[in-house]
Amino acid sequence: QPVLTQSSSASASLGSSVKLTCTLSSGHSTYIIAWHQQQPGKAPRYLMKLEGSGSYNKGSGIPDRFSGSSSGADRYLTISNLQFEDESDYYCETWDSNTRVFGGGTKLTVL
């Protein structure tokens, strides 16, 4: 079964950009993933589905500031023009036959 690895924390300044990484385990580098945002005290929210080609499809109402890209086993979430409301935990998710897996999450701090 696939394993997803994320850095535990990241920080960036208001108005800047940040790139979060989710790395797929060996043998699973072609897998599609999804990114979810979890604001403090709230349920997760689906952001986008991201393919190994770098093609992505965002959920309804997700701002243009959120984009995705890929390189090998790495899947990226880039947030531009950071706002204070972007301070959240970000989780990647993938799935296989009969299983789903989450990364450990990255806590993003907006300075």
Next chain:
Amino acid sequence: QVLLQESGPGLVKPSGTLSLTCAVSGGSISSSNWWSWVRQPPGKGLEWIGEISHSGSTSYNPSLKSRVTISLDKSKNQFSLKLSSVTAADTAVYYCATARSGPFDSWGQGTLVTVSS
């Protein structure tokens, strides 16, 4: 867009059974979605518990499989979770979620379940 709402007891005694229901609105539970449960212990990350298809096929997290049952109630447009032999380690916010083709694209608001005597 499908809306999901969890309900159930917020307190369960150790060794008891945790039972939660997820009501589905804005869509039919008989559609070709997968209907899932995910939990999040306080201060920790997300853990997939298991899921059920519209036809009743189930998949469970191997670490919980011996204690978990997920079922559908088509007459009420809802699905349910039962987790047996609970301990304090099962204390968490429990979310229901759904996936059409691939990732979860809709989440419930979550419900906190505490295991304590």
